[in-house]
Amino acid sequence: MKTHVKALVVGGGAVGASIAYHLAKYGWSDVVLLERDELTSGSTWHAAGLLPYFNMSYATTWIHDYSIKFYKTLEEETGLNAGFYVVGNLRMAQSQARMDEYMLYASTAETVGVPFEWMTPGDIKDRFPLVHTDDLVGAIYHPTDGYINPADVTMAMAKGARQRGVTIERRWQADAYEWTGSEWRVTLTKMVEKGGNLIPSDEQQVITAEHVVTATGNHAQHTAKLLGIKTPAIPVEHQFIVTEPDPALVAWRKENGEHPVLRDADAKWYVREERGGWILGPYEHGAPARFKYGVPDSFRADLFPLDLERIEEEYMSFIHRIPSSEEVGLKDDFNGPICYTPDGNPLIGPAPGLRNMWLAEGFSFGITAAGGAGNYLAQMMVEGEAEIDMASLDPKRYGDWMTTEYAAAKNEEAYAHVYILHHPDEEREVARPLRTAPSYDRMAARGAQFGQVGGWERPNYFAIDPESGEVARDARSVVDFSDHDARSFRRGRWWDYARAEAQGLREAAGLIDASAFAKHVVHGPGAAAFLDWFTTNALPKVGRINLTYALTAHGTTRTEYTILREAPDRFTLISAGAWAAYDGDYLMKAVEDNEARFGRISVEDWTTRTGVFALAGPRSRDIMRALIADADPDTALSNKRFPWLSHRRIELGMVPLTAVRVAYTGELGWELHHPIEMQNHLFDRLMDAGADHGLKLVGARAQNWLRQEKSYRAFGNELGRDATPLEAGLDRFVDLSKEFHGKDAMVETGIRTKCVTLLIDGPGDADPWGREALLHDGTKVGRLTSGGYSVAFGKSIGMGYVPEALATPGTRLKVRMFRELWDAEVTEDSPYDPSNARIRQDG
Template sequence: MSTFPTSAKAVIIGGGIVGCSTAYHLAKLGWSEVVLLERKKLTSGTTFHAAGLVGQLRSNANITQLLGYSVDLYNTLEQETGQATGWKMNGGLRLACNEERWTEVKRQATTAHSFGLEMQLLTPSEAKELWPLMTTDDLVGAAYMPTDGQANPSDITLSLAKGARKAGATIIEDTKVTKIELEDGVIKGVMTEKGFIACEKVILCGGQWTRDFAASVGVNVPLVPMEHQYMVTEQIDGVTSDMPTLRDPDRLTYYKEEVGGLVMGGYEANPIPWAVNGIPKGFHYTLLDSNFDHFEQLVELALGRVPALETAGIKQLVNGPESFTPDGNFILGEAPELKNFFVGAGFNAYGIAAGGGAGMALAEWVAKGEPPFDLWPVDIRRFGRPHFDTDWVRTRTVEAYGKHYTMAWPFEEHSSGRPCRKSPLYDKLLAKGACFGEKLGWERPNWFATNGTEAKDIYSFGRQNWFETVGEEHKACREAAVLFDQTSFAKFTLKGPDAEAALSWIAANDVAKPVGSLIYTQMLNDRGGIECDLTCMRVAQDEYYIVTGTGFATHDFDWIARNIPAGMNAQLVDVTSAYAVLSLMGPRARDILEKVTRDDLSNDSFRFGTARTIGIAGCPVRALRVTYVGELGWELHLPVEYATTVYDALSEAGREFGLRDAGYRAIESLRLEKGYRAWGSDIGADHTPAEAGLAWAVKLKKNIDFKGREAAEAQRDNGVKKILACFTADPDVVLSGRETIYRNGERVGWLTSGGFGYTVNQSIGYGYVRSDEPIDRAHVLSGEYELEVATERVPCAVHLAPLYDPGMERVKC
């Protein structure tokens, strides 16, 4: 009989598919001193009752790659371990019952092509050949992914566990972890019912228990359990073992074959949260009471697609709780609140599809200190302050669950849990026709309704109802001036005797500038990838004011804080809520600002890339001479209590110059024309400054060491294999991102972002031209290009210079 371990390199808590996959992959990396602890039996939490469909395509290339890894692993796992998995690559069908859904499916097919997956578009009759039991009278078409499949959740988890044991990992069942032991904020080990295990790293894969357990050490994991039901039938004539899985999103349902019968489940619009007041003690290998009344709505929809269900015998209506998240994406990564504490949870009922890849990524993150590639869409640091409130998380998660199969519209906003975080100007802007969007809980004006139009988005895959209005805001910025409320910006101060030295190490650009300087900089990982993209203002010799995007507040704060070199005296503080931000942009910006301040705003006195404190209406305002829209302008950062006073003063002063309010949709179109990059789409941890056209912002010519310098020097010396380029197409072509890029007829990448430029009157997209060999600008510009848009190829032009340049005389004058 084996003895209970007293120490380990890492302890994994939770024996579902993700925990077992993480143990398997850590052991494969040579981490034999890994212990997985399961409080009851493997799979006994939620894994055992998962439906087991395995699809791959997501809207992000790397998450698609991660799910594709799962498929590759499942193809060989049974042969490797000798343990059955129930895996079969029988393909997956997705149906479209109306023209808008068909457009969505065609765009998904193009996304698949962009990411290197095969997705075939089928006629209704071709789809029926693959799935003869369904009616097709209402079908417009279908998409077929031949490499999708299905698995038996318990079997595939046990196979991963067996593989983990063979590679040296220890798996112990019936052992509850009671506490994580910390000393001065550092993990020392875990206390269990059977004793203490010393370890430096803890990986929590606890499914629906994760939020509460993580909270015991101050870590926030935004997930809640929801009831999820599916029906298992007796054998049905005509059901064959090789039938593909079927998703019928317009009827909110999915299907897979099981022992000659069918599994049918779905995502109803009115889901039921579970365990609102806590998960019952002793809950394991337990299902909830079947709720036939609630499931009836899905049955009625399913009968219209599969009439055979009406006479089929029903074995069981399975009702099992699953953990869901507020945005429908799972949660991976090292917690920003506690070093060496990792999380893999919140899989939104596709944990089997993600399990193989998620375990691989989490294992690499633990072993190497960073994920194998950029996983921002599922990174735990994408969350923020609203996500500490479980009621808010549940409210938003109910909406996300209900939208699981609804149309994924471009620019779609969530409506639940709003308003949450409001600028002091919220009510004023609402009264002036602002149509708000939301990011990290913040209400942000997307556009302003004028001439009696309703401040409401009407979604479509074509030009949406706000298109012309945003064009007017765009034009005002180019020709007069606009005022953006950007209070939601994340803002930090870095202060202390070593502030310059610390920031010099973290930032790729030179921050050793005089007081009053603005520095645009990236922050790089050791591979040279862009982890942060932000602006620093030197406030004093020992202080910097740092501004970054709304959605990156947690991520960027964590990156800066964890990379301050040991022993340096520099403190990072989040001051987001202390400052409102008004961005005054446009060729008349100086005229307007001069009417409300006595400070000298001439170009000689107040140059681009500098900042100073000026007075407006009794308020000390940090005025930053910077732009993200390509026009003369200032970001005005001011204490929140002055926001309405300063806004009113600017609005009154701007009346004679044509000043108008504008929103984030205009910011997007303006920045696309000017070629400014957006972190999270155009740039990120997988993209370097040299690849993104930002090498000018890297201090390689200076003898200053910084994180990522070695990788940046290697690219400088050896060249790059991908280059970010701009693509323009006719104005009637709608680009939204992920469209496939073809150069001389060969697929070379996909668009990272897309939109419209009102000044140039063209559709605009950005994306990386990729090659197996080093390439240069001449290579990019020499090709003939096309974009695949909803499976149709359209001609496009390529550019490496900004589309819009008003002449630097005007911008800087």
């Protein structure tokens, strides 16, 4: 065995084989792939091998699309048949809501270029007569996917990796990882078989590697313990059954070829053909998490006992949908572990707090994702960034607050939700509430319907009757996941509440809980010089703020910061909610890398120490004036004493806080950063003072609409690692007269596409969600990244990216919603109050 390599990949399933292959493809031939047992002996061996395109995530759709195309090339390269059966995939709908879901998904698919067809029940019956269609509304059909043999495709990727110089070692287990400061020292133990079990021997080996990738599947919890990190990747039981041959299917195949994969999402199952019979795979409620603390040494390519009672409902619905299966016996059954994460998406990217340690864990659809995951992770490792924004899959989207119990419960929920309607405003109930600001109960009592970001409970909207001002009688819960009527792919019941909130803030004042903001304090002798290099904008003067960006090495947007300068060498950096671990890890590593250059720098995470209320609207100054402790309260908040884009220490009631003259809604306003333990006192005083000034509580959905009227870009939507700040139209926050990290790459990239705001004449019962395709003269030219409703213009609004030539105000485009094209017009940036007169108003 080699004793030193460029990269060590730990885990010999489909994901690990793909990573090794793609690392070699991108030029790292000095790679070792390590497997503790045999290749494919983990979840790969018992996977059903389906390749579903369907996914609401833009990044994951790209990953799946790459996999499906890549697998079709393997036989020509390696001589091994990957076992890919391109039979098509028919996803059926029993309700119009399900068809609405498919139409929203199709928007994402169209932006990526995934082919699909729409089918009516009559179309389905004509082409696939074995399917009972009387209770169907329609279907979406993917002609280019199907299923694959997991072992075959893994072996083909492994052979391709060997051909490119990768060494594959079996029966070696990684037992210890040590970072020496420049490379990883990994202690390996030889595994031997004894009595059918795989046990460690006395033989050990040490291998050093510049980079390590873990793709350990069901063993992710053990891997995390060895690395000293946390991960939510925990397996859940998945069972599927194989029937005896179905004579009707056998007869149909003789004339038509192999039957396509069928998915009845409303019945929670998939089926595909298997040697004249059917494989039925249900996603039922009640499937338990397994191996929460590690996989037993005795568990190899093993299975769990089948629990037929748990899937009885799904089995009966399968017979209903394919009546010919009723007389067919059961031939085989499988119940094995498949790793999940709380949101069902994998963990792909750098490990938190560690250098050159990369994670590829938590793949619930590992065969579908393996090819693309290997490709884009290899791009990140070799080239510094992937060509798509992978932030939504970053392992650091779950911080240290995440526990084993939380992960297990949420993973069980994610499994059961595979076929639940995926509303864009979906909220799931398990393990909630968990992280709550002190004012949670007060807001709940006032009708708050909460969403979750990074574990934090944050009001999405307030179910308050616009006429009476009282909590709506039908607000059945403080969390909208149980208020099912509020969910919709169109304008749900929440929409009227959000509109009233947006109008109330524009006309008078609104109070928003923004406590989930990530907050990092950077201080020390080297802080100013470091931040000047780390971010794109000029640093603010003491007492002032600015908006700025930290870039990747490729010049794209890594993080958006609002920087408050409190002293010459002390700064508070505020970034997007739910991204504290993601932003903090990048910041800390940059400080460590550059402290010798700039001097001593300290970084502290203040996210949970400080609460934030955003108070905004034309009456917001009046509300604060009633509370501020100042010798001259009438002038304390004037433009002269408290100008726009400045911050001050003030006292409101008995609360000492930092007030920041800025508002994400585009109105006169302040962010009030206060000690978290004093939040309830501050909340009560603000509500009392606001009673005479029309103060309304405002949730995240209305705020999202309002920020689009101002063309304020949002991280994770318009801002990400696939576009530069210049492409995002943020030139005024980029100081090209100074040197900063990523500057040369940003300039060299140029303008590939441009961010625009659009006003949309859409359907009367729906607004865009920010996933829709944009077309010009019948050709797809871009996509929306945000969407919603504008109370200022009385129509839908959205933001997105188009070629620079189409970014001129007045350009007419089309946006696809519910299979139809609707008029959209590019507007000037900040169509609402473009001169910022309302933000700057004096008083």
